[in-house]
Amino acid sequence: MNLLVPADILCKTKCLYMMVLLCLPLAMGEPGPCRHSITRNHLLTLRRLIDNQLQNGCSITYTFIERRNLSKCCYVKAALPCILELLTSHFRYTRGSENHSYVLSLTGLIHNIYSQQCVPQINEELEDDPVSFGMSVHSTPSEALWRVHGVLSEYWELVTSSDSPVDWSCEQEYTDTARPTELSLTTVSSSWESEKVSQTGLDVALDRDLTFGFTMIVLSVCGGLLFIITLYCLITHKMSHCEYHHTSLQVNQIPGLHTEIQDLEMQGQ
Incomplete structure (x- = not known):
């Protein structure tokens, strides 16, 4: 037995x-969580918020980061605080409205990026504050959101294009002490149009990646x-x-x- x-x-x-x-x-x-800290749905949410803006609305004044010679990662790192300030200061809607939920989703996205330590906050003990790259911009709300779309799209490319962690060290790049510039509405309009063209190409790439990803998932x-x-x-x-x-x-x-x-x-x- x-x-x-x-x-x-x-x-x-x-x-x-x-x-x-x-x-x-x-x-x-x-x-890891940073690869999925931003998804295509976040970019689509931002596009819906842009579509809900008036085409000929009143201009707003806000501070944004000028690209100059900044690399992609250092530009994104410097621009994220400006995006958070822009959304909370100039895009306030009635609680419960569609646009209000869009703004909450986008601000929650940035807070989640910081909480997951996917992008470290600027450490002034190790690197200069990139305030010298700040510029005062006068543009429509729609154009301002297109700038936000450009930064978040670059962040999406950074975290999804490679499996290796992103190097967010910007001590050398933030040492530029050039004086801040002020851009008028006409100056921003031309750059906004060129940015829309580049975003159209990015949307095509996103659609292609989504189709390929869906096929691989199936x-x-x-x-x-x-x-x-x-x-x-x-x-x-x-x-x-x-x-x-x-x-x-x-x-x-x-x-x-x-x-x-x-x-x-x-x-x-």
Whole structure:
């Protein structure tokens, strides 16, 4: 009777081992939070907020970061505080309205980026405050939001284009002490039009990436389901074989039972 225990334990251990092998890749395949700190839905939310603005509305005055010779990561790092200030100061809507929910989503996005430490806040002990890159801008709310769209799009490219962490060190780049500039509405309009053209190209790339990503997800899900079904069939077959082997051993160990079964079979013949 003791010989039955190792066979039963071995069968259950193999089944458990196969289930662990199945769950291990799923547990290890999840990337870090910064890669998903901004999604295409955030950019679409910003586009909806832009579409809800008046085409010929009154101009607003706000501070934004001038690109100059800043790299992409240092430009995004310097512009995020300006975006947060712009949204909270100039885009206030009735609570519960559609635009209000859009603004809450965008401000929550930036707070989440900081809370997840995806973009470190400017440390004035190690790097200069990029206030020298600030510029006073007079433009329509729609044009201001297009500037926000440009910065968030660049951040989206930074965190999704590479698996390696982004280097946010900007000590050298923030040492520029040039005086702030002031841009008028006419100056901003030309740059806004060129930025819209670049954003159109980015939207095409986003659509292409979304289609490819959706296709890969469907293929991965189908492959995973097929693997799980196959694994389930193998486990069921293995467990049935173990139970049959277990039952056979029990029958063989009962004294006289095997002889009686053979006698019955002979009588039937």
